[in-house]
Amino acid sequence: MARILARLTWNEEVAPGYHLMATEAPEIAAQAAPGQFVHVRVGPSYDPLLRRPFSILRTDKAAGQVWMLVKVVGRGTRLLAGMAPGTTLDVMGPLGHGFPEPPLWDEVVLVAGGVGVAPLIFWADRLQTAFSHVRVVSIYGAATEEALACWLDLAARSDEFYAATEDGSAGEAGLASDALRGLLARRGVGTIYACGPRPMLAACAAAAAEAGVPCFVAMEQWMGCGVGACLGCVVPAAGGGYLRVCSEGPVFAAEALDWEALAR
Ligand SMILES: Cc1cc2nc3c(=O)[nH]c(=O)nc-3n(C[C@H](O)[C@H](O)[C@H](O)COP(=O)(O)OP(=O)(O)OC[C@H]3O[C@@H](n4cnc5c(N)ncnc54)[C@H](O)[C@@H]3O)c2cc1C
Ligand code: FES
Structure with a gap:
């Protein structure tokens, strides 16, 4: 996992309210696996305080780029979507566990x-x-x-x-x-x-x-630290207890989760 001050290199509204964005983050691009996410500070100050998590859409290892698709839903994503290429972003990642491999010939x-x-x-x-x-x-x-x-x-x-x-x-x-x-x-x-x-x-x-x-x-879930320390992202586990989306997920076997409790 790396924390990088990354230059925003691309920001394009590809559908109404959806921004395709790329940052120059070679260490993250080199390590990232599908299903992992980056945790992004959406402004230069501590307001908003919390980082926002975004899935990695693709990486370009040669160019050191990490791509994401941001849907504008609130203040943080609106701030991010309004940033011009050249802006510096504080990005942590890659975080979490990605998708497990399928069996052969699946x-x-x-x-x-x-x-x-x-x-x-x-x-x-x-x-x-x-x-x-x-x-x-x-x-x-x-x-x-x-x-x-x-x-x-x-x-x-x-x-x-x-x-x-x-x-x-x-x-x-x-x-x-x-x-x-x-x-x-x-x-x-x-x-x-x-x-x-x-x-x-x-x-x-x-x-x-x-x-x-x-x-x-x-799973998408509200997050705090993004690294397993604050318990701000827990979801109910099948059979009792909780799982942290940021560190034990965000990818889970469906049977590991308590879907009835999640629906409440
Ligand atoms: C592992 C992970 C991967 C994600 N990947 C993407 C992605 O690729 N692209 C993308 O656009 N978004 C993704 N999200 C969701 C994204 O993080 C939230 O939409 C974002 O943090 C909202 O910030 P905001 O300040 O704009 O919204 P806020 O002002 O904080 O909230 C606006 C609305 O969005 C809801 N919301 C806020 N945070 C979340 C959240 N984490 N999950 C679900 N609903 C939320 C709030 O309840 C509220 O209704 C991901 C979330 C997680 C946990
Ligand atoms: S966000 Fe802090 S433990 Fe998951």
Whole structure:
């Protein structure tokens, strides 16, 4: 893990409210694995105090660049999205545990909801380059067609790609988890990896459990320190107790989490 004062090299609004951003952070680019995240200070002062976590969307080791997709939801992400290339950012990473490898000759399904597409683009890229024996099926859901930010980056790294939109403006009308259920009803698959809003993850975990398919989820959660010290990011574990998203996650086996407690 490194803490770097990184130059912002790219900031482009690729869909309304979604910014594709790159920083020059060679130490992080060299170490990062799909599913890991960076913890970013969103301004030069201590206001806002807490860093904000963002999944790594891809790395360019040769150029030392780390890419992320930022959805503007509040003050911190608005500040970040407003930064011009050349700005210096305080970035920590890579943090957390990434996606576990699939078995040989597996057919994996990546299920992305909204900005949850970011770590799955990195994972699809890694699967394509380092696990070429694995077949990748991707499902990407968003509210509307224009909110399917970076969909081509996922589609280009998938053997089969499905979009789902809530308003039916692109792909199947409905949720990504509905499209997953449809796929599971049509055929068996090997391993499911999902990242997106919590209800989507719960639906994917339930569908996977019913089909008897291993499922891994990348959780988003409010964070403090990002390194396992403050317990600000815990989620309820199956069988009792809590797990820290920042250090024991953000990727968990779906059966490791207590989905009923998470829904409360
Ligand atoms: C491991 C991890 C990876 C993430 N990856 C990405 C990513 O790739 N791209 C991206 O845009 N966002 C990602 N997030 C979520 C992102 O960190 C939050 O959206 C961001 O911190 C919000 O900051 P803010 O100051 O703009 O919003 P705030 O003003 O703090 O909050 C605005 C709204 O967002 C909600 N919110 C705030 N933080 C989180 C959070 N951590 N998880 C869920 N809801 C939250 C609040 O409840 C509130 O409704 C990730 C979160 C985690 C934990
Ligand atoms: S954010 Fe501090 S323990 Fe996870």
